[in-house]
Amino acid sequence: MSGGDTLQLTYYAVLLVVIGGAMLFELAGRGGRMLRQIVLWIVIFVGVAQAATWWMGGTAPRQQVLEGGRIEIPVGRDGHFHLTAQVNGRDVRFMVDTGASSIALGPADARRIGLDPDDLAYVGTAITANGQVQTAPVTIEEIAIGDIVDRNVPAWVIGADLDGSLLGMSYLRTFARVSFEGDLLILER
Missing domain, CATH: 2.40.70.10 (Acid Proteases)
Structure with a gap:
């Protein structure tokens, strides 16, 4: 694994912990609405991850x-x-x-x-x-x-x-x- 891959993996792990922790804190004890908000946060996370990949050139065609x-x-x-x-x-x-x-x-x-x-x-x-x-x-x-x-x-x-x-x-x-x-x-x- 290259240094760039390690940095990207670390970034995603920290982002997941921050968002996951915020979700648990926010949604604790709110049953029905929780599922909708979890789905919303998953969509947001995937969007941010894709934007970060695009921004770092991860999906650019290679020689x-x-x-x-x-x-x-x-x-x-x-x-x-x-x-x-x-x-x-x-x-x-x-x-x-x-x-x-x-x-x-x-x-x-x-x-x-x-x-x-x-x-x-x-x-x-x-x-x-x-x-x-x-x-x-x-x-x-x-x-x-x-x-x-x-x-x-x-x-x-x-x-x-x-x-x-x-x-x-x-x-x-x-x-x-x-x-x-x-x-x-x-x-x-």
């Missing part, structure tokens, strides 16, 4: 890696395409960005995959939507998306707070086909 090196990435709620890859053995969620020339790792993702952003040589610069930032060239040992594995992949670590990481054109060009089918981004080798 699929199919046979023959085909990856289907559904558009996210924010209108962007997000892909999760194993980078040096760790999950990294990328926003697919055709406007980025290469892979750009945020400092938190760089740390997660074993790079120390404080020990890198920031010798380059990049122009982003938030202005000019310093960049450090790195080589990613391994990127895996399902059965598709690439080794010694050049990338950059951004020397500013970047919320997440970007999967840019230098990596997208390694695919034979990059296309859109409705609300799907298709990558094929």
Whole structure:
């Protein structure tokens, strides 16, 4: 069970205890009306749980890696395409960005995959939507998306707070086909 699943389970347990306790306190000794109110509270609880799941993205469609090196990435709620890859053995969620020339790792993702952003040589610069930032060239040992594995992949670590990481054109060009089918981004080798 992941940390997010544990947090969600804890949230639901606390919510159930609070609502259940309030119901017992409120309904103690009220026989006939109690059944109607229990049903009402169950409906409210299920509605809140569904809204929380939707809000946290739990029911959003996920990428699929199919046979023959085909990856289907559904558009996210924010209108962007997000892909999760194993980078040096760790999950990294990328926003697919055709406007980025290469892979750009945020400092938190760089740390997660074993790079120390404080020990890198920031010798380059990049122009982003938030202005000019310093960049450090790195080589990613391994990127895996399902059965598709690439080794010694050049990338950059951004020397500013970047919320997440970007999967840019230098990596997208390694695919034979990059296309859109409705609300799907298709990558094929």
